[in-house]
């Protein structure tokens with residue numbers, strides 16, 4: 001049973017645990033073959049470039065069970081040019097994973113909900129959207145994100161579907 005769900009900053013005392021978390025072999029394409037270590041490096045590079053990146057460790061009942069990261073950026077990719085969200089500010093979910101030993105217990109859903117509540121406070125600045133990509137065969141991700149109001153945009157890049165949630169029109 002989940003008594004306590006927390007998103008905690010990553011520091012010297014928990015980075016090794018973040019790196020040790022992993023998904024199943026057949027789920028690696030769902031996280032674009034990246035790793036938590038690489039994502040944490042991405043966070044530092046993005047922050048150095050002035051794009052706020054927030055990597056967070058997911059704890060259920062004081063045990064680390066997953067890792068997620070969002071960034072604050074502008075939806076200005078050229079392939080978005082004809083979309084209503086083109087050029088708008090967004091919180092973009094860069095990475096979202098629950099360790100293979102802790103999946104299917106409701107942690108992913110609760111952590112995602114907590115992250116959306118954080119994002120609602122606009123921690124890095126105002127935004128109109130939350131956006132993310134998920135792999136077209138990732139049924140669990142599709143169901144999870146749809147349950148929080150994410151809508152498919154029809155934009156597909158490298159087998160991943162862009163879905164957005166409008167923060168202002170809620």
Ligand SMILES: CC(C)(COP(=O)(O)OP(=O)(O)OC[C@H]1O[C@@H](n2cnc3c(N)ncnc32)[C@H](O)[C@@H]1OP(=O)(O)O)[C@@H](O)C(=O)NCCC(=O)NCCS
Pocket residue numbers: 023027030031096097098099102103104105106107108109110133134135138139140141143144
């Ligand atoms: C996707 C992921 C983050 C979901 O976290 P989780 O803790 O396993 O999922 P939860 O137990 O919180 O379940 C969330 C929802 O997913 C769906 N779901 C969970 N397990 C499922 C399964 N085996 N089959 C179908 N749907 C499932 C359910 O709709 C569930 O909602 P519900 O409880 O209201 O029915 C996690 O499974 C994961 O890390 N997978 C591998 C990496 C990945 O795909 N990341 C997402 C990249 S976009």
